[in-house]
Amino acid sequence: MTKTTVYIGSVDQGTTSSRFLVFDHTGAVVASHQAELKQHYPQAGWHEHDPHDILQTVKKCMNEVAARLDSLGIQLADLKAIGITNQRETTICWDAETGEPLYNAIVWCDARTKAVVDHLTHEHPSQSRDCIKDICGLPLTTYFSGVKLKWMLDNVPAVQQAARQGRLRVGTVDSWLIYHLTGGHSGQGRFVTDVTNASRTMLMDVRTLAWSEELCRFFGVSISALPEIRSSSEVYGHVASGPFAGIPLSGCLGDQQAAMVGQKCFTQGEAKNTYGTGCFMLFNTGTSPVISKHGLLTTVGYQLGPNATPVYALEGSIAVAGAALQWLRDNLGIIASASEIDRIAGAVPDNGGVYFVPAFSGLFAPYWRDDARGCIVGLTHYANKHHIARATLEATCFQTHAILDAMNQDSGVKLLKLKVDGGMTNSDLCMQLQADLAGIPVERPAMRETTALGAAMAAGLAIGIWKDLDELSNVGTSGLQTFQASLKKEERERRFAQWNRAVQRSLDWIEEEAKDL
Ligand SMILES: Nc1ncnc2c1ncn2[C@@H]1O[C@H](COP(=O)(O)OP(=O)(O)O)[C@@H](O)[C@H]1O
Numbered sequence: 143m144t145k146t147t148v149y150i151g152s153v154d155q156g157t158t159s160s161r162f163l164v165f166d167h168t169g170a171v172v173a174s175h176q177a178e179l180k181q182h183y184p185q186a187g188w189h190e191h192d193p194h195d196i197l198q199t200v201k202k203c204m205n206e207v208a209a210r211l212d213s214l215g216i217q218l219a220d221l222k223a224i225g226i227t228n229q230r231e232t233t234i235c236w237d238a239e240t241g242e243p244l245y246n247a248i249v250w251c252d253a254r255t256k257a258v259v260d261h262l263t264h265e266h267p268s269q270s271r272d273c274i275k276d277i278c279g280l281p282l283t284t285y286f287s288g289v290k291l292k293w294m295l296d297n298v299p300a301v302q303q304a305a306r307q308g309r310l311r312v313g314t315v316d317s318w319l320i321y322h323l324t325g326g327h328s329g330q331g332r333f334v335t336d337v338t339n340a341s342r343t344m345l346m347d348v349r350t351l352a353w354s355e356e357l358c359r360f361f362g363v364s365i366s367a368l369p370e371i372r373s374s375s376e377v378y379g380h381v382a383s384g385p386f387a388g389i390p391l392s393g394c395l396g397d398q399q400a401a402m403v404g405q406k407c408f409t410q411g412e413a414k415n416t417y418g419t420g421c422f423m424l425f426n427t428g429t430s431p432v433i434s435k436h437g438l439l440t441t442v443g444y445q446l447g448p449n450a451t452p453v454y455a456l457e458g459s460i461a462v463a464g465a466a467l468q469w470l471r472d473n474l475g476i477i478a479s480a481s482e483i484d485r486i487a488g489a490v491p492d493n494g495g496v497y498f499v500p501a502f503s504g505l506f507a508p509y510w511r512d513d514a515r516g517c518i519v520g521l522t523h524y525a526n527k528h529h530i531a532r533a534t535l536e537a538t539c540f541q542t543h544a545i546l547d548a549m550n551q552d553s554g555v556k557l558l559k560l561k562v563d564g565g566m567t568n569s570d571l572c573m574q575l576q577a578d579l580a581g582i583p584v585e586r587p588a589m590r591e592t593t594a595l596g597a598a599m600a601a602g603l604a605i606g607i608w609k610d611l612d613e614l615s616n617v618g619t620s621g622l623q624t625f626q627a628s629l630k631k632e633e634r635e636r637r638f639a640q641w642n643r644a645v646q647r648s649l650d651w652i653e654e655e656a657k658d659l
């Protein structure tokens with residue numbers, strides 16, 4: 143293939159928006175389009191997306207980019223492959239006969255399944271949240287797909303009926319998109335997922351990379367309703383219609399794993415931290431799964447080909463990162479847009495003693511407390527909106543610090559630098575605070591679409607645009623900016639201790655009778 147005329151597309155379907163980007167073989171973005179995704183919060187703690195919106199925003203982005211390529215004089219025929227990357231765990235049930243969703247998508251950070259989690263924990267002889275961790279690598283919490291699916295099977299009549307009649311299809315967002323982009327219920331739609339997405343469901347055995355009969359029984363799910371598990375880099379099918387009809391869909395990874403590939407964390411011991419709606423650190427642990435003893439998740443990092451050896455990661459997940467800035471914007475009106483955060487939070491030299499624990503749907507790693515709710519502590523007459531804005535940025539930085547400590551304890555490896563990406567890394571102040579509060583240099587690439595790049599790399603690899611990881615290691619390499627830690631160790635430790643006291647204040651907030659909220 144003559145590389146100068148080769149392009150690769152990438153669908154990046156995130157929590158707050160869908161994007162389609164086209165990369166050239168060097169990993170440079172040649173065209174892109176982004177469409178916001180409507181969020182639905184039908185009750186406190188509930189968070190849904192309309193599956194039609196997910197699909198339509200993706201198609202809109204693809205159409206817009208096709209028109210842009212045309213105006214740039216780029217032939218659509220030169221786009222050789224498309225990769226898909228997506229918000230993970232978000233669960234969709236649909237009807238195999240009509241392709242229609244049977245309920246809204248339940249989003250990864252939705253906390254309605256607290257009661258399901260409690261019930262399953264108490265039913266298990268061990269009475270432990272870690273009762274299935276040895277099989278799937280994950281603790282029982284509201285975060286993962288298995289409990290969301292169980293909730294739908296228990297509460298949504300249309301899902302129950304489809305299950306009884308053998309018409310139920312269940313998938314994460316990758317499966318929903320691939321199914322519809324390859325033709326849907328007309329008969330051609332491919333019903334597949336990749337190992338990285340499957341590793342977030344609590345239904346896959348993290349060692350065999352197959353659906354676990356034991357876990358499916360545990361959650362009351364029939365394996366026949368689940369997609370086929372494939373590698374992250376192979377041809378799943380071809381786009382059925384629209385400007386890119388006929389192009390192979392040949393890469394698929396959950397968005398955090400895609401960022402890990404896009405950041406080229408191919409060596410054991412390398413890690414990246416992606417600051418989007420939530421914030422997710424993935425640490426490459428090599429070809430064997432490591433089960434965490436310090437609140438981290440065991441997940442598949444990538445499997446770049448059907449015969450390739452899977453690479454595993456330890457993950458530290460933070461539920462609310464950029465989402466807290468959106469809350470400052472939409473619910474408090476402290477900022478008009480996320481890009482204002484540096485001006486507002488930078489107007490004061492420190493947090494003025496204010497600590498904000500944005501546990502809107504409980505606390506994820508390393509705490510795993512779904513009884514926690516958000517709190518702002520340390521308020522005095524002196525405190526103002528600037529301190530709250532600063533405390534909002536610091537919250538993600540402190541949680542990242544806690545995750546770095548847990549990774550160090552689990553792996554014995556102390557990271558020498560933190561590779562970062564995602565929307566919130568546009569904040570210079572946040573990156574400086576991160577370096578200061580965690581005491582680690584923070585390395586930010588000029589090209590921050592690393593999630594989309596990772597999926598494009600997997601797609602290109604599958605069809606031979608790049609031949610191996612060595613070739614990929616130069617793809618998308620852009621300038622780096624490093625933020626150096628400048629806070630004294632004693633002061634860093636004092637602030638982290640204050641953060642930990644604030645976390646204590648957020649815990650055990652959900653009352654017994656309201657625990658299903
Ligand atoms: N200039 C900015 N400074 C700080 N945060 C930002 C900025 N621009 C966007 N964000 C935050 O980044 C998040 C979106 O990042 P993105 O990587 O697109 O996330 P997702 O994939 O979760 O939709 C938003 O929650 C927003 O608050």
Ligand SMILES: O=P(O)(O)OC[C@H](O)CO
Nearest residue numbers: 156157229230418419420
């Ligand atoms: O949409 P993002 O980028 O915040 O990613 C969401 C994660 O995949 C949830 O696990």
